[in-house]
Amino acid sequence: MSHSQVSRAPGRPNPAPGVMKLFPQRADPRDRRAPRIDMARIHAEKRKLCDALEAIADTLPSQVDRLECLKAAGELVPLLRECHRFEEETLFPAFLAAGGSGEVVARLKAEHVEDQGTAQELAEELFRIGHGQAVHNPEALGYLLRAFFESVRRHMAFERDHVLPATREEGEIPGRR
Incomplete structure (x- = not known):
């Protein structure tokens, strides 16, 4: 079923289109907890990706698994794009x-932009390595990988500790029952 075929009750917002592809098992939109349930699933996928990137960084330069590089490269940009959406x-x-604070949201959105740029750069390099090319500068790549996955982990921790509790304490999402 395509996104355009998803039926929604009148007045009910459609979910972000990209999220439907990677996260088809969405929580019931009538459930006030739905955003937190969906966010927990999204965070679990992001944690898996961070773990995979850390494993790649740990094996640089000579023991890198090229298949894992290809897998991570293929997931990195689409996963982040859909999570951010x-x-x-x-x-x-x-x-x-x-x-919640508009300044907090602005900061988190700015982090999304930075993460997307870095993710694109990493994906290109991981695709290159996955296709058999040499790791030109393992120290720089290791540093970039570690800086990226640590930043993503910090972002998730902030959302878990500050954003999600605020939504839990205060009613439902606008447009949801």
Whole structure:
């Protein structure tokens, strides 16, 4: 079933289109906990990706698994794009509706932009390595990988500790029952 075929009750917002592809098992949108349930699933996928990137960094330069590089490279940009879309279209509005800070949301959105740029750079390099090319500068790549996955982990921790609790305490997402 394509995104355009997903039926929604009148007045109910459609989920972010990309999230439907990677995260088809969405929580019931009538459930006030749905954004937190979906966010837990998204964070689990991001944690798996961070773990895979850390494993690649740990094996540089001579023991790198080229198949794992290809797998991570193929998942990196689409996963982040879809996670960020969900956060920006669903989670952040709920946070703001619950009295959350616009400055916090602006900071998190800025981190999304930075992460997307770095993810694109990493994906290109991991594809190159996955296709058999040499690791030109293992120290620089290891540093970039570690800086990236640590930044993503910090971002998730902030959302878990500050954004999600605010949505839990304060009612439902606008447009949801």
